[in-house]
Amino acid sequence: MKPIWIVDDDQSIRFVLEKALLREQLPSRSFTNARDVIAALDEDKAPQVLVSDIRMPGGSGLDLLDKVKARYPGLPVIIMTAYSDLDSAVSAFQGGAFEYLPKPFDLSKAVELIRRAVEESQREEVGDETMAEAPEMLGQAPAMQDVFRAIGRLSQSNVTVMITGESGSGKELVARALHKHSPRANGPFVAINTAAIPKDLLESELFGHERGAFTGAQTMRRGRFEQADGGTLFLDEIGDMPFDLQTRLLRVLSDGHFYRVGGHSAVKTNVRVIAATHQNLEQRVKEGVFREDLFHRLNVIRLRLPALRERREDIPMLTRHFLQQSARQLGVEPKRISDAALGWIGQFAFPGNVRQLENMCHWLTVMAPAQVIEPKDLPPEVAVLEAPSAPPVLATSVAEPPVWVQGQADVAAPQKVPDTPALPAVLEGSWEQGLEADATALLATDRTDVWDTLTARFESRLIQAALAATRGRRIDAAQKLGIGRNTITRKIQELGLE
Structure with a gap:
């Protein structure tokens, strides 16, 4: 593994950091200023x-962050700064920092943060290799490997x-890949969605028209079949083609001849047709x-493309790819996604398939x-529609959003639970059993953050309920919960409940 640089x-x-990383068997290298780091990057x-650090002689940590990110966009950078220096923290995140570490810091938390950054760095490296190996699809x-094999077999035909x-x-x-790897790759690839063009215009779009063939036809126009001569014509949503045009299409597929609209001379075309529906x-x-x-x-040959829900193991790779693609299009720093967020996305049904995932990454x-x-x-649709079964909250109101949409909707104030002896039985029969079921479901997966995930959900709902009961007064909420004022403030920040 490459070393961790400390500046x-x-x-x-x-x-202190060198010794702590050494105990964790993480190699490190230290620098006293930003100039030496830039020189080391050159060598x-x-x-x-x-x-x-953010403040050093010979160049600030934020300047160093900009220079490093310009060269290595995927390199995680942790900025150390004073806890009260809010502007520096904001600037660090805007510059693409992985995280900022307030001084003085707890050594164990610092090492844990560095380990998370190392894992992120390694994921980025694997992702970059995959992108280079499979840039098209x-x-x-x-199921997708079967598709790739089929493309390979069909490409020379x-x-x-x-x-x-x-x-x-x-x-x-898939159609573009079949064209790109075929002997026709140097020819044109022409695509047309037969469902997106009105029936009256579709014939002219496909076969072209002669001058004066109809009102507005002031010049001769070549259709898609002529445009694709020597290449590939992709007919998308072929199932929606009007019935009378299907006869003309059949003739072209039979002998390669057709007539332009209003024409009297047959036109010969050499086109490979790929249809989709x-x-x-x-x-x-x-x-x-x-x-x-x-x-x-x-x-002749049917190639079935699986739905995204049939290949959920591809969702993390596709998500990171689309996030990088979207960042390039917008000219911004690519965003990273936590394993917990990927877990939620992986549970979504994606009725819109890969296109919906791509749009989500843009969002x-x-x-x-x-x-x-x-x-x-x-x-919201990811958390609300496809969340796993989770325990209801302590309140008796059924209109309250469930635990897993925390942060996606305004939380209604919980109704007051009567202080009766029956309360423990109610709790035991609802949220505790639900919690156990939720934990069992998560433990059955490959996740290794079940404790943190469920603890965060529990603490979040508990603090929200206390704040609702005290009309947002943190001191009163802390007293009711039996915790300190600093503790509730820290928890609110950690859980993103500001």
Whole structure:
């Protein structure tokens, strides 16, 4: 593993961190100023993690952060600063810092933070390697590997391919990959969505028209079949093609000849056709809205693309890819996503498939307040629609949002629970059993943060209930809970309840 670089002009800070990292078997290297770090970056490889003080002679930690991020955008940088220096903390996060460490710090917490940064750095490295290996389409799930193998086998053939799959699953990406790896790669790739063009215009779009063929046809126009000559024509949503146009399409697929609208001379074209649909074409044939002979002509090779919910193991990789892609498009620092947030996203059904995940990542890039995306930053539909069974809150109101949407909706004030002997029985029969069920479900997964996750949910709801009961007065809420004022303030900050 690459070393962790420590930058601080205070010798005691460097010494303490070096010894602590050594005990954890984490290699380290120390610097006294930013100039030496820049020089080392010119000579050596980047570190695994950079931990830097914010105020040093010869250059500030924020300046160093800017220079390092310009060279290594994925390198986690931890900025050490004074607890009361709010402006510095804000500037650090805006500059892309992984986290800031207030001084004086608890050594064990500092080491824990550095370990999290190391894990993030290693994930980034794996993600970068994967991006380089598979820039067109991403997927490690067995279902996607089958698709990749099929693309490999079909790429050298001119056979017609029918791609089926739900909307948003990436059918056009498959079509582009088939074209790119085929002998026709140097020819054009032309795509048309037959469901998006009005029936009266679709014929002209596909086959072109002659001058004067209809009102407004002032010049001859080449259609998509001519535009794709020598290449590939992708007909998306072929199941929605009007019935009368299906006959003309069948003729082109049979002998490669067609007539422009208003034309009298046959046009010859050499096109490989790839069609796609989210509909059941066999059923459309039975209903009499799709020609059976055209179905058989298109259905030479059928390639089914799995829905995203059928390859959930690809969701973390795709999420990180789309976050990086969205950041490049917007010209901002790519946001990172915590394992806990990925866990919530992985449970979502994604009716819109990969396209919906891509749109979600665009939303998170713009709307998530921090550089690291946590569960509370996710859009409401993820937490509300697909959250696992969780214990209800202590209040008797059924209208209150459940535990797992904390941070996604305003929390209603809990109704007062009568102080009766029956209360323990009510609690035992509801939230405690729900908590046990939720814990059992989480423990059955590969997650290693079950304690922290459930503790955070419990503490969050308990503090929210206390604040609601005291109309937001923290001191009174702390007294009712039996904790100190500093404790409730710290918990509110840690849980993001500000």
